[in-house]
Amino acid sequence: MEFHERVLLENRAWVEEMSRRDPEVFTRLNRGQAPEALWIGCSDSRVPAEQICNAGPGELFIHRNVANVVRSDEAGFMAVLQYAVAALQVKHIVVCGHHGCGGVKAAMADAASGLEHVDSHLAGVRDTCRSGQDELAAITDERQRVDRLVELNVIAQVRALGEMFVVREAACPPQLHGMVYALESGLLREIVRWERGAGAPLFPEAAEQPSAVATA
Numbered sequence: 001m002e003f004h005e006r007v008l009l010e011n012r013a014w015v016e017e018m019s020r021r022d023p024e025v026f027t028r029l030n031r032g033q034a035p036e037a038l039w040i041g042c043s044d045s046r047v048p049a050e051q052i053c054n055a056g057p058g059e060l061f062i063h064r065n066v067a068n069v070v071r072s073d074e075a076g077f078m079a080v081l082q083y084a085v086a087a088l089q090v091k092h093i094v095v096c097g098h099h100g101c102g103g104v105k106a107a108m109a110d111a112a113s114g115l116e117h118v119d120s121h122l123a124g125v126r127d128t129c130r131s132g133q134d135e136l137a138a139i140t141d142e143r144q145r146v147d148r149l150v151e152l153n154v155i156a157q158v159r160a161l162g163e164m165f166v167v168r169e170a171a172c173p174p175q176l177h178g179m180v181y182a183l184e185s186g187l188l189r190e191i192v193r194w195e196r197g198a199g200a201p202l203f204p205e206a207a208e209q210p211s212a213v214a215t216a
């Protein structure tokens, strides 16, 4: 069976399953949306936002790009952010990176990838790599080095979000969360949390923290 045929067939099966579990689901979703959170994640096919949070349709407003990058000069991203904050008034924004991120690996490489749009998109991650180079160079295991840059990138993106006018001056400023998803276990961890008026970002892992923090 061709891919597009399988997609249409699986869609019918999904509609049947959803309607069997909750006969009103599509009527309800058709009335509008009021998601609690904006999710900014990586486009990587192994990190599907709704599934890893056990969330259903209507629960997350989602933007995904390579290496979960936040950029004020990208109209597509800014439209998602502004709509989520100003119109939907989401209470939380999650930036979620993941172990083994190909975008982060590419930003860490000495040479450019040769894919000009990818390289241009990842310029900020390269900057984060440069500013963390002493710490990163001390990590001998390459996978661990990449995963540490994944964390530094998430923290940098949360900081950048917190400084954006759209977030800073929102009528109801959302709480910002930086999370990392472990491909090897399927577990999410919250590594940084920030809200307006709270001063410095909070690093939950530095305080008492369960091994995994699930999103609500």
Ligand SMILES: [Zn+2]
Binding pocket: 042, 043, 044, 066, 067, 068, 098, 100, 101, 102, 103, 104
């Ligand atoms: Zn990725």
